Amino acid sequence: MATTTAAVTLTSDLLSDNMSVSASTTCMKAGTTADGIDQIEYGYVEVATGDEYDLIATTPTAAKASKLFVKNHSIDETYYIAITQNSQAIGRLYAGDWMFIPADFHDAAADIAITSNGGTNKVEYALFHEGTALTTT
Amino acid sequence: MATTTATLTISSTDLLSDELALSTTATLTSAGNSTGLTGTNGLARKTVAGGHAQYTLFAAASHTDDKAHKVYLKNMSTTAAEFFLISIHDVEVGRIYAGDWALIPWSADTTGDDADFKIDPSANDMTLEYMLFTDE
Numbered sequence: 001m002a003t004t005t006a007a008v009t010l011t012s013d014l015l016s017d018n019m020s021v022s023a024s025t026t027c028m029k030a031g032t033t034a035d036g037i038d039q040i041e042y043g044y045v046e047v048a049t050g051d052e053y054d055l056i057a058t059t060p061t062a063a064k065a066s067k068l069f070v071k072n073h074s075i076d077e078t079y080y081i082a083i084t085q086n087s088q089a090i091g092r093l094y095a096g097d098w099m100f101i102p103a104d105f106h107d108a109a110a111d112i113a114i115t116s117n118g119g120t121n122k123v124e125y126a127l128f129h130e131g132t133a134l135t136t137t
Numbered sequence: 138m139a140t141t142t143a144t145l146t147i148s149s150t151d152l153l154s155d156e157l158a159l160s161t162t163a164t165l166t167s168a169g170n171s172t173g174l175t176g177t178n179g180l181a182r183k184t185v186a187g188g189h190a191q192y193t194l195f196a197a198a199s200h201t202d203d204k205a206h207k208v209y210l211k212n213m214s215t216t217a218a219e220f221f222l223i224s225i226h227d228v229e230v231g232r233i234y235a236g237d238w239a240l241i242p243w244s245a246d247t248t249g250d251d252a253d254f255k256i257d258p259s260a261n262d263m264t265l266e267y268m269l270f271t272d273e
Contacts, residue, residue: 002149002151002152003149003150003151003152004147004148004149004152004157005146005147005148005149006145006146006147006238007145007146007147008143008144008145008146008209008238008240009142009143009144010141010142010143010144010209010240010268011141011142011144012139012140012141012142012177012270013139013140013141014139014141014174014175014176014177014270015177015179019179019180021180021209021268023211023238025236025237025238026236027237028217028234030220030232030234031217031218031220031234032217032218033217038152040152040153040157063232064232065220065232065234065237066231067231067237067239068231069145069147069159071161071163077166077169077170077171078169078170080168080169080205082244083242085225085228085230086228088225088226088227088228088250088252089203089225089244089246089248089252090225090228090230090241090242090243090244090252091206091207091241091242091243091244092168092203092204092205092242092244093242094166094168094169094205096163096164096166097163097165097205097242098143098145098161098163098240099240099241099242100145100147100238100239100240101223101230101231101239101240101241102223102230102231102232102233102237102239103230103231104222104229104230104231104232106229110228110229126147126159
């Protein structure tokens with residue numbers, strides 16, 4: 001089994017008590033501690049403004065423990081990508097922002113889609129998953 | 138100005154033939170500028186005794202919509218099969234299994250249906266650790 005570790009550290013001086021929160025997880029398949037997620041799709045794309053694009057072209061197996069990392073590499077602070085799923089606004093990643101989210105892909109309409117705003121955004125992404133349904137040729 | 142940073146490290150020596158060592162840091166700023174995020178609810182924990190049902194963790198109407206809010210979540214369960222199903226309005230985003238964490242951008246969009254941030258535990262007495270960074 002593959003072993004993939006994802007760790008985060010959040011630090012902030014927003015509160016009087018300086019905050020430092022750390023968490024680490026080994027990315028396991030759904031419902032088990034014996035078998036790690038062993039498949040990945042990793043890429044980098046430039047997304048022009050205008051249309052909405054599916055970030056993940058193939059559909060991972062639904063209702064699993066898939067995880068999606070996305071980083072907006074743009075440097076203009078007014079640029080952002082809008083993240084949507086099934087036409088529902090999820091959130092915005094401005095220049096330099098990243099996200100690490102669970103991805104359910106519960107049906108064919110549940111693709112993660114992105115729309116570039118402000119200008120052409122440069123987007124890095126990695127999907128850690130348990131299998132995808134490849135399209136037959 | 139407050140400074141809030143989020144650092145991610147993803148590593149694996151055996152997922153690919155080449156070692157994976159991904160690391161990135163973001164300074165969390167307001168939408169469209171370089172001003173640091175100015176609000177947070179602080180780090181919190183909630184144990185959901187009632188088990189499987191959907192609960193609203195954050196209501197979109199309580200926040201400025203279409204900004205750069207971020208939500209941190211961690212499932213404190215140690216039972217591998219237990220998960221929180223995360224939804225925005227009625228769209229299932231994904232499942233956070235025992236020990237898993239997530240950092241999720243949140244629009245708090247109120248155009249049409251409110252993009253409320255919801256959780257649904259798969260079992261009784263599951264505990265979620267969470268924190269909201271707001272851009273109001």
